[in-house]
Amino acid sequence: MICKKCKNSGSVTVRKEHMYCDNCFMLNINHKFRSCIGKNKILSSNDNVLVCLTGGKSSTVLLDLIFNGLSQDSHKKLRMVPFFLHITGLGEKENDITVAELIIKQCQSYNFNVYIVNICEYYFQRNNTLPSVNSVTDVHNWTELNSNTNLKSILGKMTSTSSNDIEMKIKHDIFIRAAKQLKCDFIFTAETTTTLAVNLLSNLAIGRGSQVQDDIGFFDNRDENIKILRPMKDITEEELHHYIRIKNLIEISVDTIRGNSLQSVIKTFVTDLQENFPATVSTVCKTADKIGSVDKNTNRCKFCKSNLPEKSDKITAIDATIFSRTVSNGQPPIANRNTGAEEQEDIKMSLFPFIDNYFCYCCSKNYLEAGLHDSNFFEISGSKNL
Ligand SMILES: [Zn+2]
Ligand SMILES: [Zn+2]
Incomplete structure (x- = not known):
């Protein structure tokens, strides 16, 4: 010893x-x-x-x-x-x-x-x-x-x-x-x-x-x-x-x-x-x-100030979630392409509000959850101009 x-x-x-x-x-x-x-x-x-x-x-x-x-x-x-x-x-x-x-x-x-x-x-x-x-x-x-x-x-x-x-x-x-x-x-x-x-x-x-x-x-x-x-x-x-x-x-x-x-x-x-x-x-x-950061975008999440991901054509987990939602709604995708895209956007907004433009994935989820209890919460917290 x-x-x-x-x-x-x-x-x-x-x-x-x-x-x-x-x-x-x-x-x-x-x-x-x-x-x-x-x-x-x-x-x-x-x-x-x-x-x-x-x-x-x-x-x-x-x-x-x-x-x-x-x-x-x-x-x-x-x-x-x-x-x-x-x-x-x-x-x-x-x-x-x-x-x-x-x-x-x-x-x-x-x-x-x-x-x-x-x-x-x-x-x-x-x-x-x-x-x-x-x-x-x-x-x-x-x-x-x-x-x-x-x-x-x-x-x-x-x-x-x-x-x-x-x-x-x-x-x-x-x-x-x-x-x-x-x-x-x-x-x-x-x-x-x-x-x-x-x-x-x-x-x-x-x-x-x-x-x-x-x-x-x-x-x-x-x-x-x-x-x-x-x-x-x-x-x-x-x-x-x-x-x-x-x-x-x-x-x-x-x-x-x-x-x-x-x-x-x-x-x-x-x-x-x-x-x-x-x-x-x-x-x-x-x-x-x-592990280096892959996101070199200069846009930052309004809440946590992290870099937001750059727009990409790759299918992400978020697209998969939106697809599941469409499938479980039991309706076939609408034939008209423009309306289809809008519908996709609506679903995305209801599941992941302001994602990629204002919030990162996790902050968008938090925003959705906090909004259920107090819609002013994130507005107060520095994300006023949504
Ligand atoms: Zn010693
Ligand atoms: Zn964030």
Whole structure:
């Protein structure tokens, strides 16, 4: 039982085979974090970076890694100016307050400030102030102000799979807007190898396969000016667990994935996989890294800002669905070609509204589902000019 690096006695086993002492383990994690940022050569010296915090394991470790990096002496110093953001407002109120309080305490212990925004208020009302909240009393006052639960009730009526998807896209939008306000050209989010594997498989399952590169790679390039980076992508859930134990950090369980959804089933699958076949999860992510985006169209989806596919003569899954619909309607195609085409267009619109012109496949499906509960939802969410 000796450390594979320094040959002293080991204390941490990673992936059931590698033994480290606490010290070498921490050096290794710091190295993974720094080399992920370094080798991608995107950040330059003293860039403003917005760091998104959730209070969960990976967010807690990210905060600690940034603090460590900033406190190194000159040649090893992490050269960036961090701004911290926490998004709240979709959970049970008591729980939201507990999480916000923990994040404030975490930031205070490193002497950082944190901005906290309520998702409903900031997203719907286009409220452009970012409150910097630094005391527990502030949190209580500020949650009293935010009684707008419109978003929460709409998401509550939709299927869990769609709500999970929409929530993620809305948060993404808020990250970008907050970064613009705070003059940050970069955003750090805390996805680990494990979360990225879940996101990859979920993307494939819900029809966002063509967006895998932006959603899973080191950086998300959908915004022209602001890049979302994922510096924790080479760190696994298991490693977070050891890191938190060794440094005695306090975190809170913040699973935002709603149960009974494709995403929650996939998460259980990936967690089991990680447990029993530890090397498989990182292989899943490495495969994702190699998948380039095929859509080079400059038109973007109005909701998720992904590239829309270019017009093509090839038959797609959507054509197959429309064909099935025509067949199950029990009517033969109309002989007149023009009317036939119009009919096809009508069916397409009723099954996949605004697809390819305004929305990608998945957002079109979400639009249809949200419209059943609140026809203003997508209009409010930035797709006003349909
Ligand atoms: Zn060692
Ligand atoms: Zn979309």
